[in-house]
Amino acid sequence: MVEETQADEATTDSAPPEAATALEATPPPSGLRYRRVVVDVPASAANLGAGYDALALALDLRNRFEVELMDVPGLELSVEGEGAGVLPASRDNRFIISLETGLRWALGQVPATLGFRVKMTNQIPLARGLGSSAAATVAGLVAADALTGGGLDQRRLLTLSIEIEGHPDNAAAALLGGFVVVTLVDGRPETIRFDVPRDLRAVLFVPEVPLSTSAMRAALPREVPHRDAVFNLGRVALGVAGLASGRTDTLRALTEDRLHEPYRAEVFPALPRLTAAALGAGALGACLAGSGSTVIAFGDSMRVLTAIESAFMAAAAELDLPGSVQIVSPRNAGAVVIEAK
Missing domain, CATH: 3.30.230.10 (Ribosomal Protein S5; domain 2)
Incomplete structure (x- = not known):
């Protein structure tokens, strides 16, 4: 088709x-x-x-x-x-x-x-x-x-x-x-x-600020604490199994990270505020897309998607961070x- x-x-x-x-x-x-x-x-x-x-x-x-x-x-x-x-x-x-x-x-x-x-x-x-x-x-x-x-x-x-x-x-x-x-x-x-659950949509906040992958990788430490690796491992397992079985609610756990986003937030300090805004608006999960600067949030109803869109724009205005919002499948x-x- x-x-x-x-x-x-x-x-x-x-x-x-x-x-x-x-x-x-x-x-x-x-x-x-x-x-x-x-x-x-x-x-x-x-x-x-x-x-x-x-x-x-x-x-x-x-x-x-x-x-x-x-x-x-x-x-x-x-x-x-x-x-x-x-x-x-x-x-x-x-x-x-x-x-x-x-x-x-x-x-x-x-x-x-x-x-x-x-x-x-x-x-x-x-x-x-x-x-x-x-x-x-x-x-x-x-x-x-x-x-x-x-x-x-x-x-x-x-x-x-x-x-x-x-x-x-x-x-x-x-x-x-x-x-x-x-x-x-x-x-x-x-x-x-595997195919993505049918009703899942993504809201993208795309800042006008470009971020190079090499610079964002340079922000990462050479070693991470064992407890942080365990934290991520459990969330990856739960998130993948959940999405494969159609459970979009596991996106909240999947999008929680301790291995790279806390360190990349030092380069892109707007990240925690943007993800918090999306989650506060009802997002199923929110995180950095790749090495950024796009922030991606997930929803499965138009009500939630439009709320995330508004929350992103409000947070960006408070941060004085120019950018655009798109809802994509x-x-x-x-x-x-x-x-x-």
Whole structure:
């Protein structure tokens, strides 16, 4: 159903009939199956409180990537929406790095005569803890796989994504969708995903303040007290089991953390006030999204969601912290190829 809806949307932006006819009439270069693909990838919120570096949730904010092969070397790249004028329009762009990595994996090398025309339409804010870099990484690999006929399985796509991205949680959510548990076992990613409970929604407070992942990781201690590790372990176990069985009430425990948020609050001191405001408004749980600066809260009724929205804005005003609020649905679909021709 998701694929059909998105495919219908894609046709509104497709090339004029004469251009499409020309595209279809020109065979792709050797080793490639298609000349044009369009990939849609969701945002993601990692950690979810106690699940540091192990849990993530896909969200229905989407980045769309359109790739068309050119028969001459070079790159034409445009960005609309989030990141316009900021993201590099060069081969240093994360999407292009991943696209070429995927092509090298499938073909051995990127044909020297091959060029790319790329259009990125982004809804995911940059440097706000919503997995924008993971979305670009996954999109590039999925686009390469589609162009070459789909020879990479999910494990290989996830492994390559992690090698490029460095964050298994965001990469797994962007690729697979839904709620994901992911870790490395003997150096290989192991992940389990499940659909999110039907009525669950997320309220995002997205500050205008960007936070770099490296700076937020630098705030963390090298060691933590044993009691804090035990505290988090119990909450992760309860939260995952609860959500897998449809119990959204366990989100309160899951989003309580002692391993990273107390330390990151020293860099982002607005965090405790924002989460307290959401919980006071009736949120099922509230926490930092990834390494921030977005704060995510959960609810399962419109009354609670609008109360959280108001509470976020009131707290932000008191803190003199500019930002925006969005109510979004979790997304059970991960990366989707919505056009290939």
